[in-house]
Amino acid sequence: MNKESIKSILNPGATYKIRGKLWIECNGKKFFGPGPVELLTLIDQTGSINKAAKEMNMSYKKAWEIINALNELVVHPLVITQSGGEKGGGSVITGEARRLIKYHKQLRERFDAFLEKETTEFSS
Amino acid sequence: MNKESIKSILNPGATYKIRGKLWIECNGKKFFGPGPVELLTLIDQTGSINKAAKEMNMSYKKAWEIINALNELVVHPLVITQSGGEKGGGSVITGEARRLIKYHKQLRERFDAFLEKETTEFSS
DNA sequence: AATCGTTATATATTTGAGAACATAACGAGT
DNA sequence: ACTCGTTATGTTCTCAAATATATAACGATT
Numbered sequence: 001m002n003k004e005s006i007k008s009i010l011n012p013g014a015t016y017k018i019r020g021k022l023w024i025e026c027n028g029k030k031f032f033g034p035g036p037v038e039l040l041t042l043i044d045q046t047g048s049i050n051k052a053a054k055e056m057n058m059s060y061k062k063a064w065e066i067i068n069a070l071n072e073l074v075v076h077p078l079v080i081t082q083s084g085g086e087k088g089g090g091s092v093i094t095g096e097a098r099r100l101i102k103y104h105k106q107l108r109e110r111f112d113a114f115l116e117k118e119t120t121e122f123s124s
Numbered sequence: 125m126n127k128e129s130i131k132s133i134l135n136p137g138a139t140y141k142i143r144g145k146l147w148i149e150c151n152g153k154k155f156f157g158p159g160p161v162e163l164l165t166l167i168d169q170t171g172s173i174n175k176a177a178k179e180m181n182m183s184y185k186k187a188w189e190i191i192n193a194l195n196e197l198v199v200h201p202l203v204i205t206q207s208g209g210e211k212g213g214g215s216v217i218t219g220e221a222r223r224l225i226k227y228h229k230q231l232r233e234r235f236d237a238f239l240e241k242e243t244t245e246f247s248s
Numbered sequence: 249a250a251t252c253g254t255t256a257t258a259t260a261t262t263t264g265a266g267a268a269c270a271t272a273a274c275g276a277g278t
Numbered sequence: 279a280c281t282c283g284t285t286a287t288g289t290t291c292t293c294a295a296a297t298a299t300a301t302a303a304c305g306a307t308t
Contacts, residue, residue, distance in 0.1 A: 006227050009220045011199055014151050018231070022144040024246075026135070030280070049286060059267065075135055081285060084274030088283025096133040103130050107142070107242060114238055118231060122148070174254060183297065188256070205255060208304030212253025 007123065018118040022111045024104075026073045036066055037104050040097050043067075043079060047090045067091075131247065142242040146235045150197045150230075160190055161228050164221050167191075167203060171214045191215075 011018060023033035042052035053063035071077040078097035083089045134140060147157035152186040160237035166176035202221035207213045 002298085005223055009198060009200065009223060011150070011197065014197070015217050017149045018146065020144050020146040020235070022142065025141045027138050027142050060285085061268095061287080062266080068286090073135065073138070074133060076133065082275090083283095083285035085276050087276090089274070089276095089283080089285055090283090098128055099133060102308070110242070111144070111238075114235075118234070172254070184255085185257085185298090186296080192256095206305090207253095207255035209254085209306045210307090212307095213255055213304070214253090215255080 011060050016119070018115050018122055020115060022108065022113070029073070031070065031073045032104060033118065034108075036070060037101055039063055039066055040078065040093050040101055043091050044093045044097075047092065049079075049081070049091050140243070140247050142239050142246055144235070144239060146232065153197070155194065155197045156224065156228060158232075160194055161225055163187055163190055164202065164225060167242075168217045168221075169213050169215065173205070173215050227228050 012095050021033075023030050025031060038056060039052055039058075042055050045047055046055065049063050050060050050082060053060045056063070058100050067079050067081075071079060074096065076096050077094060078100065079093050081089070081091045131148050145157075147154050149155060162180060163176055163182075166179050167173055170179065173187050173191060174184050177184045180187070191203050191205075195203060199218065200220050201218060202224065203215050203217050205213070205215045
């Protein structure tokens, strides 16, 4: 009934969706969203910030800035880097990073469910 | 326990929040969010796009573009404008606009509840 | 026909974010 | 000492988006 009255306003041919973005803030600053998650995952797979960035079509500089900002907002670093040495160096992610990624994945699933529910109710 | 392990990663002094944005899409295009809601409300209160824009510290041009985009995505216009005439003209919002605003308000409340719940569970 | 505050629209300017480019440091292996 | 691929960092360029500026049209009232 309430929904019915909304539907009558809208263009019948068009498709409507409720969408959104979600992130974690630390002291008012955005600090963990989908970008970092993908980046951390790729660093884990490739062992290198450089390769991970290329995989995402992102500049190394930007990737490094993301990692740096992350490490500064957290007690124990999420990424351990080594410059120089065998194969030139590399990076590994920590257990803390893994836990954050897992949490974020579950949070994201709950959010997606929320959006899907609202979208369904909106256009019915 | 799972949450406990997350908390141990984070900076004890800092405050964390789950935050997000929410909007309605029409055919993949963003079409209704907090901005338009405030603008429509102010047009309703002032009777003028011009005054509403000033109230929001927004240029008339931008306000007009928002209104124009809205009207084009919907069957019946959300704002009726008149240029010229008594007092130079003016604008009123339609019943459809009122219904959309009301729906958006309720949607926003459900979203805020979601965010608050997640924030509470995150930092506990 | 002159006035007034508004709607409607075009054009120029600024500015902020990202991309692109450049360079240095690092350290094990040869 | 030199090579190699990586991390680390500074500087410049570019382009889109927001902002500012300008102008025209509108129509009831006087």
